[in-house]
Amino acid sequence: MSEVYFTREQFPGVVEKLLGRYRVFGPVFQGRYHEFSEVKKADEVDLGFQNTRLSPKELFHPQSERMFHFSLDKNDPDAGIVKEVQKDYSPRVILGIRPCDAKAFRLDDVNFDTETIKDPWWVRRRAATTLVGLACNQPCSTCFCSAVGTGPFDASTLDVMLVDVGDGYVAGAVTEKGGELLAGLDEARSVPAQAAEKAEVLKKSAEAAITTRLDVESVAGKNMLELFNDPLWDEVQFACINCGTCTFLCPTCWCFDIQDEVCDNQGDRIRLWDSCMFPLFTLHGSGHNPRSQKLQRVRQRFMHKLKYYQDKYHGGVACVGCGRCVKFCPVNIDIREVARLMSTSCACPA
Amino acid sequence: MNNPYLPYPVRIDSVVTETEDRNLKTFKLVFLNPEDETKFKYIPGQFAELSVAGLGEIPIGIASSPTEKGFIKFTVNKVGKVTNHLHNMQPGEIMGVRGPLGNWYPWDVLEGKNVVIIGGGFAFTTLRSSIVYMLDPANRSRFGEINVVYGARTPGLLLYKDELAAWEARDDIKMHITVDGTDDPNWKYNVGFVPAVTKQKAPSAENAYAIICGPPIMIKFTLPVLTELGFPPDRIISSLEMRMKCGIGICGRCNIGTEYVCKDGPVFTLEKLSTLPNEY
Numbered sequence: 001m002s003e004v005y006f007t008r009e010q011f012p013g014v015v016e017k018l019l020g021r022y023r024v025f026g027p028v029f030q031g032r033y034h035e036f037s038e039v040k041k042a043d044e045v046d047l048g049f050q051n052t053r054l055s056p057k058e059l060f061h062p063q064s065e066r067m068f069h070f071s072l073d074k075n076d077p078d079a080g081i082v083k084e085v086q087k088d089y090s091p092r093v094i095l096g097i098r099p100c101d102a103k104a105f106r107l108d109d110v111n112f113d114t115e116t117i118k119d120p121w122w123v124r125r126r127a128a129t130t131l132v133g134l135a136c137n138q139p140c141s142t143c144f145c146s147a148v149g150t151g152p153f154d155a156s157t158l159d160v161m162l163v164d165v166g167d168g169y170v171a172g173a174v175t176e177k178g179g180e181l182l183a184g185l186d187e188a189r190s191v192p193a194q195a196a197e198k199a200e201v202l203k204k205s206a207e208a209a210i211t212t213r214l215d216v217e218s219v220a221g222k223n224m225l226e227l228f229n230d231p232l233w234d235e236v237q238f239a240c241i242n243c244g245t246c247t248f249l250c251p252t253c254w255c256f257d258i259q260d261e262v263c264d265n266q267g268d269r270i271r272l273w274d275s276c277m278f279p280l281f282t283l284h285g286s287g288h289n290p291r292s293q294k295l296q297r298v299r300q301r302f303m304h305k306l307k308y309y310q311d312k313y314h315g316g317v318a319c320v321g322c323g324r325c326v327k328f329c330p331v332n333i334d335i336r337e338v339a340r341l342m343s344t345s346c347a348c349p350a
Numbered sequence: 351m352n353n354p355y356l357p358y359p360v361r362i363d364s365v366v367t368e369t370e371d372r373n374l375k376t377f378k379l380v381f382l383n384p385e386d387e388t389k390f391k392y393i394p395g396q397f398a399e400l401s402v403a404g405l406g407e408i409p410i411g412i413a414s415s416p417t418e419k420g421f422i423k424f425t426v427n428k429v430g431k432v433t434n435h436l437h438n439m440q441p442g443e444i445m446g447v448r449g450p451l452g453n454w455y456p457w458d459v460l461e462g463k464n465v466v467i468i469g470g471g472f473a474f475t476t477l478r479s480s481i482v483y484m485l486d487p488a489n490r491s492r493f494g495e496i497n498v499v500y501g502a503r504t505p506g507l508l509l510y511k512d513e514l515a516a517w518e519a520r521d522d523i524k525m526h527i528t529v530d531g532t533d534d535p536n537w538k539y540n541v542g543f544v545p546a547v548t549k550q551k552a553p554s555a556e557n558a559y560a561i562i563c564g565p566p567i568m569i570k571f572t573l574p575v576l577t578e579l580g581f582p583p584d585r586i587i588s589s590l591e592m593r594m595k596c597g598i599g600i601c602g603r604c605n606i607g608t609e610y611v612c613k614d615g616p617v618f619t620l621e622k623l624s625t626l627p628n629e630y
Binding site for chain 1: 351352353354355356357359382401402403404405406407408427429430433443444445446591592593595596598599600601602603604605606607608613625626627629630
């Protein structure tokens with residue numbers, strides 16, 4: 001990893017430079033919390049955050065997205081024909097993304113970008129984006145990234161990793177794309193020995209701050225049906241109110257609905273985030289619903305994250321340990337505890 | 351980049367009301383762009399998303415056979431928003447089709463085998479596709495004996511009545527048509543539930559595979575009959591339904607355990623289903 005350094009004072013200038021070359025998205029303080037959004041001026045970017053309340057998945061998989069347009073105008077020769085719409089795939093930078101959230105995109109790639117079927121919007125946005133991550137110097141109490149295969153300083157799914165060393169930033173290029181981004185910055189100079197040392201110290205202390213240990217790998221080795229039928233789900237689902245907050249906040253939850261919306265005689269086919277917490281998610285036209293009960297829906301969420309995903313793709317669990325679902329669950333359901341129950345459950349011999 | 355969500359525009363060529371309750375209609379669709387028909391290469395057992403702009407999409411099994419050229423057919427039950435609208439559409443109107451989607455009946459495995467087809471109610475669409483496909487002169491010699499058990503509640507609820515009669519008259523396919531009950535004195539076929547008729551006709555399991563589609567209650571009571579006849583779970587094939595949106599394994603709603611019904615299915619062997627959660 002080739003590393004450069006720029007001072008805190010130089011940072012706004014660096015952002016301005018990027019604004020000249022890319023569309024820039026970064027954490028912006030919205031009055032109550034930080035949120036990733038497009039910035040037009042360097043001072044809008046605020047890296048003084050722990051993590052955003054909503055994950056940046058919105059930037060690749062918007063909460064509502066126009067897929068197609070159609071006309072229902074009887075005089076239009078193309079009435080009723082669904083057509084593609086123009087989208088902006090010009091180069092962009094996501095600045096200040098946390099390593100966990102970047103890892104989530106990698107986990108979601110297996111869903112949106114496969115050998116045979118490619119989601120065109122996801123794939124194009126991924127290709128157009130350079131991820132400039134920000135290492136976590138001070139993980140939250142709910143963070144458990146290192147228990148699920150990533151970490152506060154994990155640069156593996158980023159293009160550039162920034163470490164805030166107090167008086168400046170150490171910036172390391174992880175990929176070629178990241179190298180190109182840094183190459184255009186004449187503020188960059190070689191990393192002072194002191195800054196490099198500081199970055200190392202911060203890394204150690206951040207990693208030490210995350211004490212959660214989970215044995216999620218062992219869930220992969222368990223029999224799917226035994227785990228599915230385990231009584232643990234009774235306990236896990238008890239308090240759940242099926243609000244869906246966990247699924248909307250989760251950076252790896254990708255499920256969506258497709259709906260047509262019409263105004264006058266013009267319409268759009270749009271896709272919208274959906275949630276396995278809702279009964280409508282699986283309701284058949286006939287009225288039959290394979291997941292009509294709360295227990296089934298709660299079980300689906302955790303089994304998908306921690307069991308089905310592992311078994312299907314063999315790339316670890318579909319969780320990056322960001323802790324958002326833990327922090328914002330109104331009834332304190334804790335995925336760390338569920339993971340523990342799942343890894344310790346067993347069909348005990350009588 | 352090919353957009354897998356974009357439907358091919360099609361024109362409704364004809365609409366046939368199939369059943370006496372008028373809840374099932376067969377739509378014959380013709381591609382607006384002839385090159386789209388070439389791209390829409392399907393195999394019996396697959397499904398497609400029917401798209402009506404302004405209403406949405408619905409996943410429906412393909413009822414035509416790839417041996418029938420120039421059109422595709424879908425038999426649609428009237429249940430919800432899209433299907434109700436579709437039932438009011440007329441020949442000449444424009445809609446969309448996206449697919450083909452999902453896997454298919456394992457024709458390479460079925461080659462050289464006897465095939466027992468068991469269908470109930472309106473779950474006979476991809477079975478019709480399969481029968482037409484196997485009976486095609488170019489294909490008939492690839493398969494052994496063909497037995498078909500097909501039942502509906504009443505004679506008027508059977509699909510494809512003209513074709514059923516034509517198949518009855520052939521000697522290269524054994525038809526066992528049945529109804530749960532009828533007061534029609536001229537009814538010349540069987541009366542009885544599908545499981546009972548299957549047991550009575552007892553198609554041999556020797557060198558045979560069974561494909562079974564129908565309402566859950568019919569499947570539930572027919573499976574033990576097939577087992578009794580000697581069909582092992584890896585030779586009993588079924589097709590599942592599920593609420594779907596994308597149809598290509600991305601939107602996340604149609605999974606049974608690790609399997610997406612839209613992409614890894616809808617066709618599964620009983621052997622495979624027994625390894626999955628009973629959540630369908």
